[in-house]
Amino acid sequence: MQSMGRSLPARQMHATSPQLNLAQCSLAFARLLALGSIVAMHSSMGWARVIQVGPQESVKTIAEAARLAKDDDVVEIASGNYPGDVATWTQKRLTIRGIGERPVLLAAGKSAGGKAIWVVRNGDFTVSNIEFRGARVKDGNGAGIRFERGKLRVVNCAFFDNQMGILTANYRDAELTIEDSIFGTAPKQKKPLTHLLYAGRIELLRVTGSRFHGGYYGHLLKSRARISDIRYNLLVDAEGGMASYEAEFPNGGDVTLVGNVIAQSSTTENQTLVAYGAEGGGVWPTNRLRLVHNTLHSEGWRPAWFLRVFASKFESAPQVMTSNNLLVGIGLFTTGVEGQHLGNHFTRESMLGDPFILNYELNANSDLRDTVNAINPDPDDLQPKFEQRIPGNITAVKGLSKWSPGAVQSSANATP
16 A cells, blocks of 8 residues: 555656656757857857967967868967968868967978968968068969968068969959058069069959068069959058069959059169059959059159050950049159049159158148048048058048148148
């Protein structure tokens, strides 16, 4: 009887257990959903695994990090020199950044896939605070970074003494963005030509706040992209520089240059500063060139061709618009260039602050200060929002009542 008495709670338990199990399962399922949401939220917020690279870390080399990294990871590289430590990155999403003083990647005769110090294969990458030096490969196109496909954003990086600073492939869905970076010191190589930056037939090249100097026979910046958006940069070859064009867009495309200082040295290999369409159109459906508030400077005694548009190489003449540019030196700007031209002015080098130290502001003796109108009509994407006030840095320009021609506005009107 006692055993039967004890069995009653058991029967009651069995009778009610389906309801209890359903409730418990519902609660567990809700908890799993909440946990999944938290994990997803953490992933979207960038709470990814961090791989630390350096002599004092468990991962000693960048090449090892490239093998270990998974999508959405962050690779942090400690300061120091990394000779011959080349890598190919195959992830779909990755952030790579130098920590502290910029780590220096020295090619030292090595390359990834016979192409570059780094090859970025096909993903969405951000690379910041890294220096690339000395890339050399057999075909003469050794790059600091060879960008093949996807999206690449390069921030606060440096590229020196490479056969190509950055070189892209020709995938038409690729996008390259460069911010606050330095490209310089092309090696003494004539075949093939060395370019500090060479974008192939990609969708987009965007360059802002960066410095290019020290070319040799090749160009400082060359782009075949469908859209090339070049703003607030110093493309100044500097004393002894032997670049050809400072900026070249051989296949045309939709090109915008706003707020750049573009200067050619007296030892240049070509008297043209900006060239558009030298190899003809037919590549992109839209061919348009817009130059607004740039300062173009020819340091030599020979007349310069500040802008050369090869309109005869297009089936339909490209649209050209120039406004509020400052031309320093002797030469031609819009002569023979059909288009809309307004507010462009020539001046002498003596009217600038001091180009030798990259001060391109019109000095107090210039009667061109504060003399041009804002762009009218005023497309928002063409009105300068920044300027090169201090070499290597861009400063916001706000609330101007008057404008000066060129890339640098007068101190009285510019608001830091």
